[in-house]
Amino acid sequence: MAAALYDIPLTRIDGTATTLAPWRGDVLLVVNVASQCGFTPQYTGLEALHRAHEGAGLRVLGFPCDQFGHQEPGTEQEIAAFCSARFDVTFPMFKKVEVNGANAHPLFRLLKAAKPGLLGTEAIKWNFTKFLVGRDGRVLRRYGPGDTPEQIEGDIVKALASRPTAEFTVMPTD
Numbered sequence: 001m002a003a004a005l006y007d008i009p010l011t012r013i014d015g016t017a018t019t020l021a022p023w024r025g026d027v028l029l030v031v032n033v034a035s036q037c038g039f040t041p042q043y044t045g046l047e048a049l050h051r052a053h054e055g056a057g058l059r060v061l062g063f064p065c066d067q068f069g070h071q072e073p074g075t076e077q078e079i080a081a082f083c084s085a086r087f088d089v090t091f092p093m094f095k096k097v098e099v100n101g102a103n104a105h106p107l108f109r110l111l112k113a114a115k116p117g118l119l120g121t122e123a124i125k126w127n128f129t130k131f132l133v134g135r136d137g138r139v140l141r142r143y144g145p146g147d148t149p150e151q152i153e154g155d156i157v158k159a160l161a162s163r164p165t166a167e168f169t170v171m172p173t174d
Contacts, residue, residue, distance in 0.1 A: 005107075005110060005133070005137050006019060006020045006021045006024050006137060007019055007021070008020065008106050008107045008110070009106075010094055010107065011094060011095040012093070012094055012095070013064075013076045013079065013093040013094055013095060014076075015076070015095070020061075020107075023059045023061075025057070025135050026057040026058065026059045026135065027053075027057055027058050027059070027133065027134060027135055027160050028058075028059050028061055028131075028132070028133040029046070029049065029058065029060045029130055029131070029132055029152075029156065030063065030107070030111060030131045030133065031060065031061065031062055031063065031128060031129070031130045031131075032063050032064075032065040032097075032099045032108070032124060032127055032128065033062045033063065033064055033065070033093075033127060033128060034065060034066070034068065034071040034072040034127040034128070035071070035072055035074060035079060035082050035083070036071040036072065036073070037068070037069075037072075037126075037127040037128065039126070039127055039128040039146075040127075042128050042148060042149060043083065043086070043087035043089055045148055045149030045150050046062070046089075046091065047060075047088060047089055047090065047091065048149065048150075049149045049153060050090065051090070053157070053160060054091075056160045057160055058156060058160060059091070059092065060091040061092050061094065062089070062093040062094065063093075063094045063096075063097050063099070063108075064079050064093070064094070064096040064097070065096065065097055065098065065099050065127060066096060067098055067099060067100055067101070068127050072127075076095055080093060099112075099124045100124055108124070110139075111131045111133075111139055111142075112124065114138075114139035115131060115139045115140075115141065115142035116142075117129075117142060117144070125144070125145070126144075126145045127145060129142070129143065129145055130142070130147065130152065131143075132155060132156065132159060134162060135159070135162055135163070140159060141155055
């Protein structure tokens with residue numbers, strides 16, 4: 001599954017095509033975000049996590065989604081400007097995606113299948129659902145919108161303390 005995770009095509013908020021491959025071996029916190037949600041102030045905590053732990057290998061990744069109460073109606077340019085001006089967001093942001101339904105982005109399909117929610121349901125219930133992915137590409141935890149960045153920091157620190165598996169270890173050459 002880890003290889004598939006890193007191969008999924010993604011589009012950055014500026015339109016640049018990418019995958020998660022540049023962050024292979026890092027700890028990822030994947031979050032579906034929205035600009036007009038009651039949980040939007042969590043951007044402050046997400047940015048604080050990013051700044052505090054980026055040097056240790058944490059990558060917070062924001063994926064705007066407009067599937068919950070039409071709380072992300074803006075264009076990518078408007079979303080980027082809002083995040084920058086209001087919350088000084090410097091972590092990577094991506095193009096708006098759907099996280100549920102027939103058009104759910106493949107990344108969120110994979111994350112939801114790996115860590116179903118309450119009572120085994122895969123559907124994401126609201127904005128600011130978070131998925132913690134370990135250095136080896138395994139989905140470690142799923143957090144609900146009410147789980148604040150500050151509350152999950154301990155799990156992130158534990159994940160950062162783990163060493164990458166042999167798959168990611170650089171072997172010396174002769």
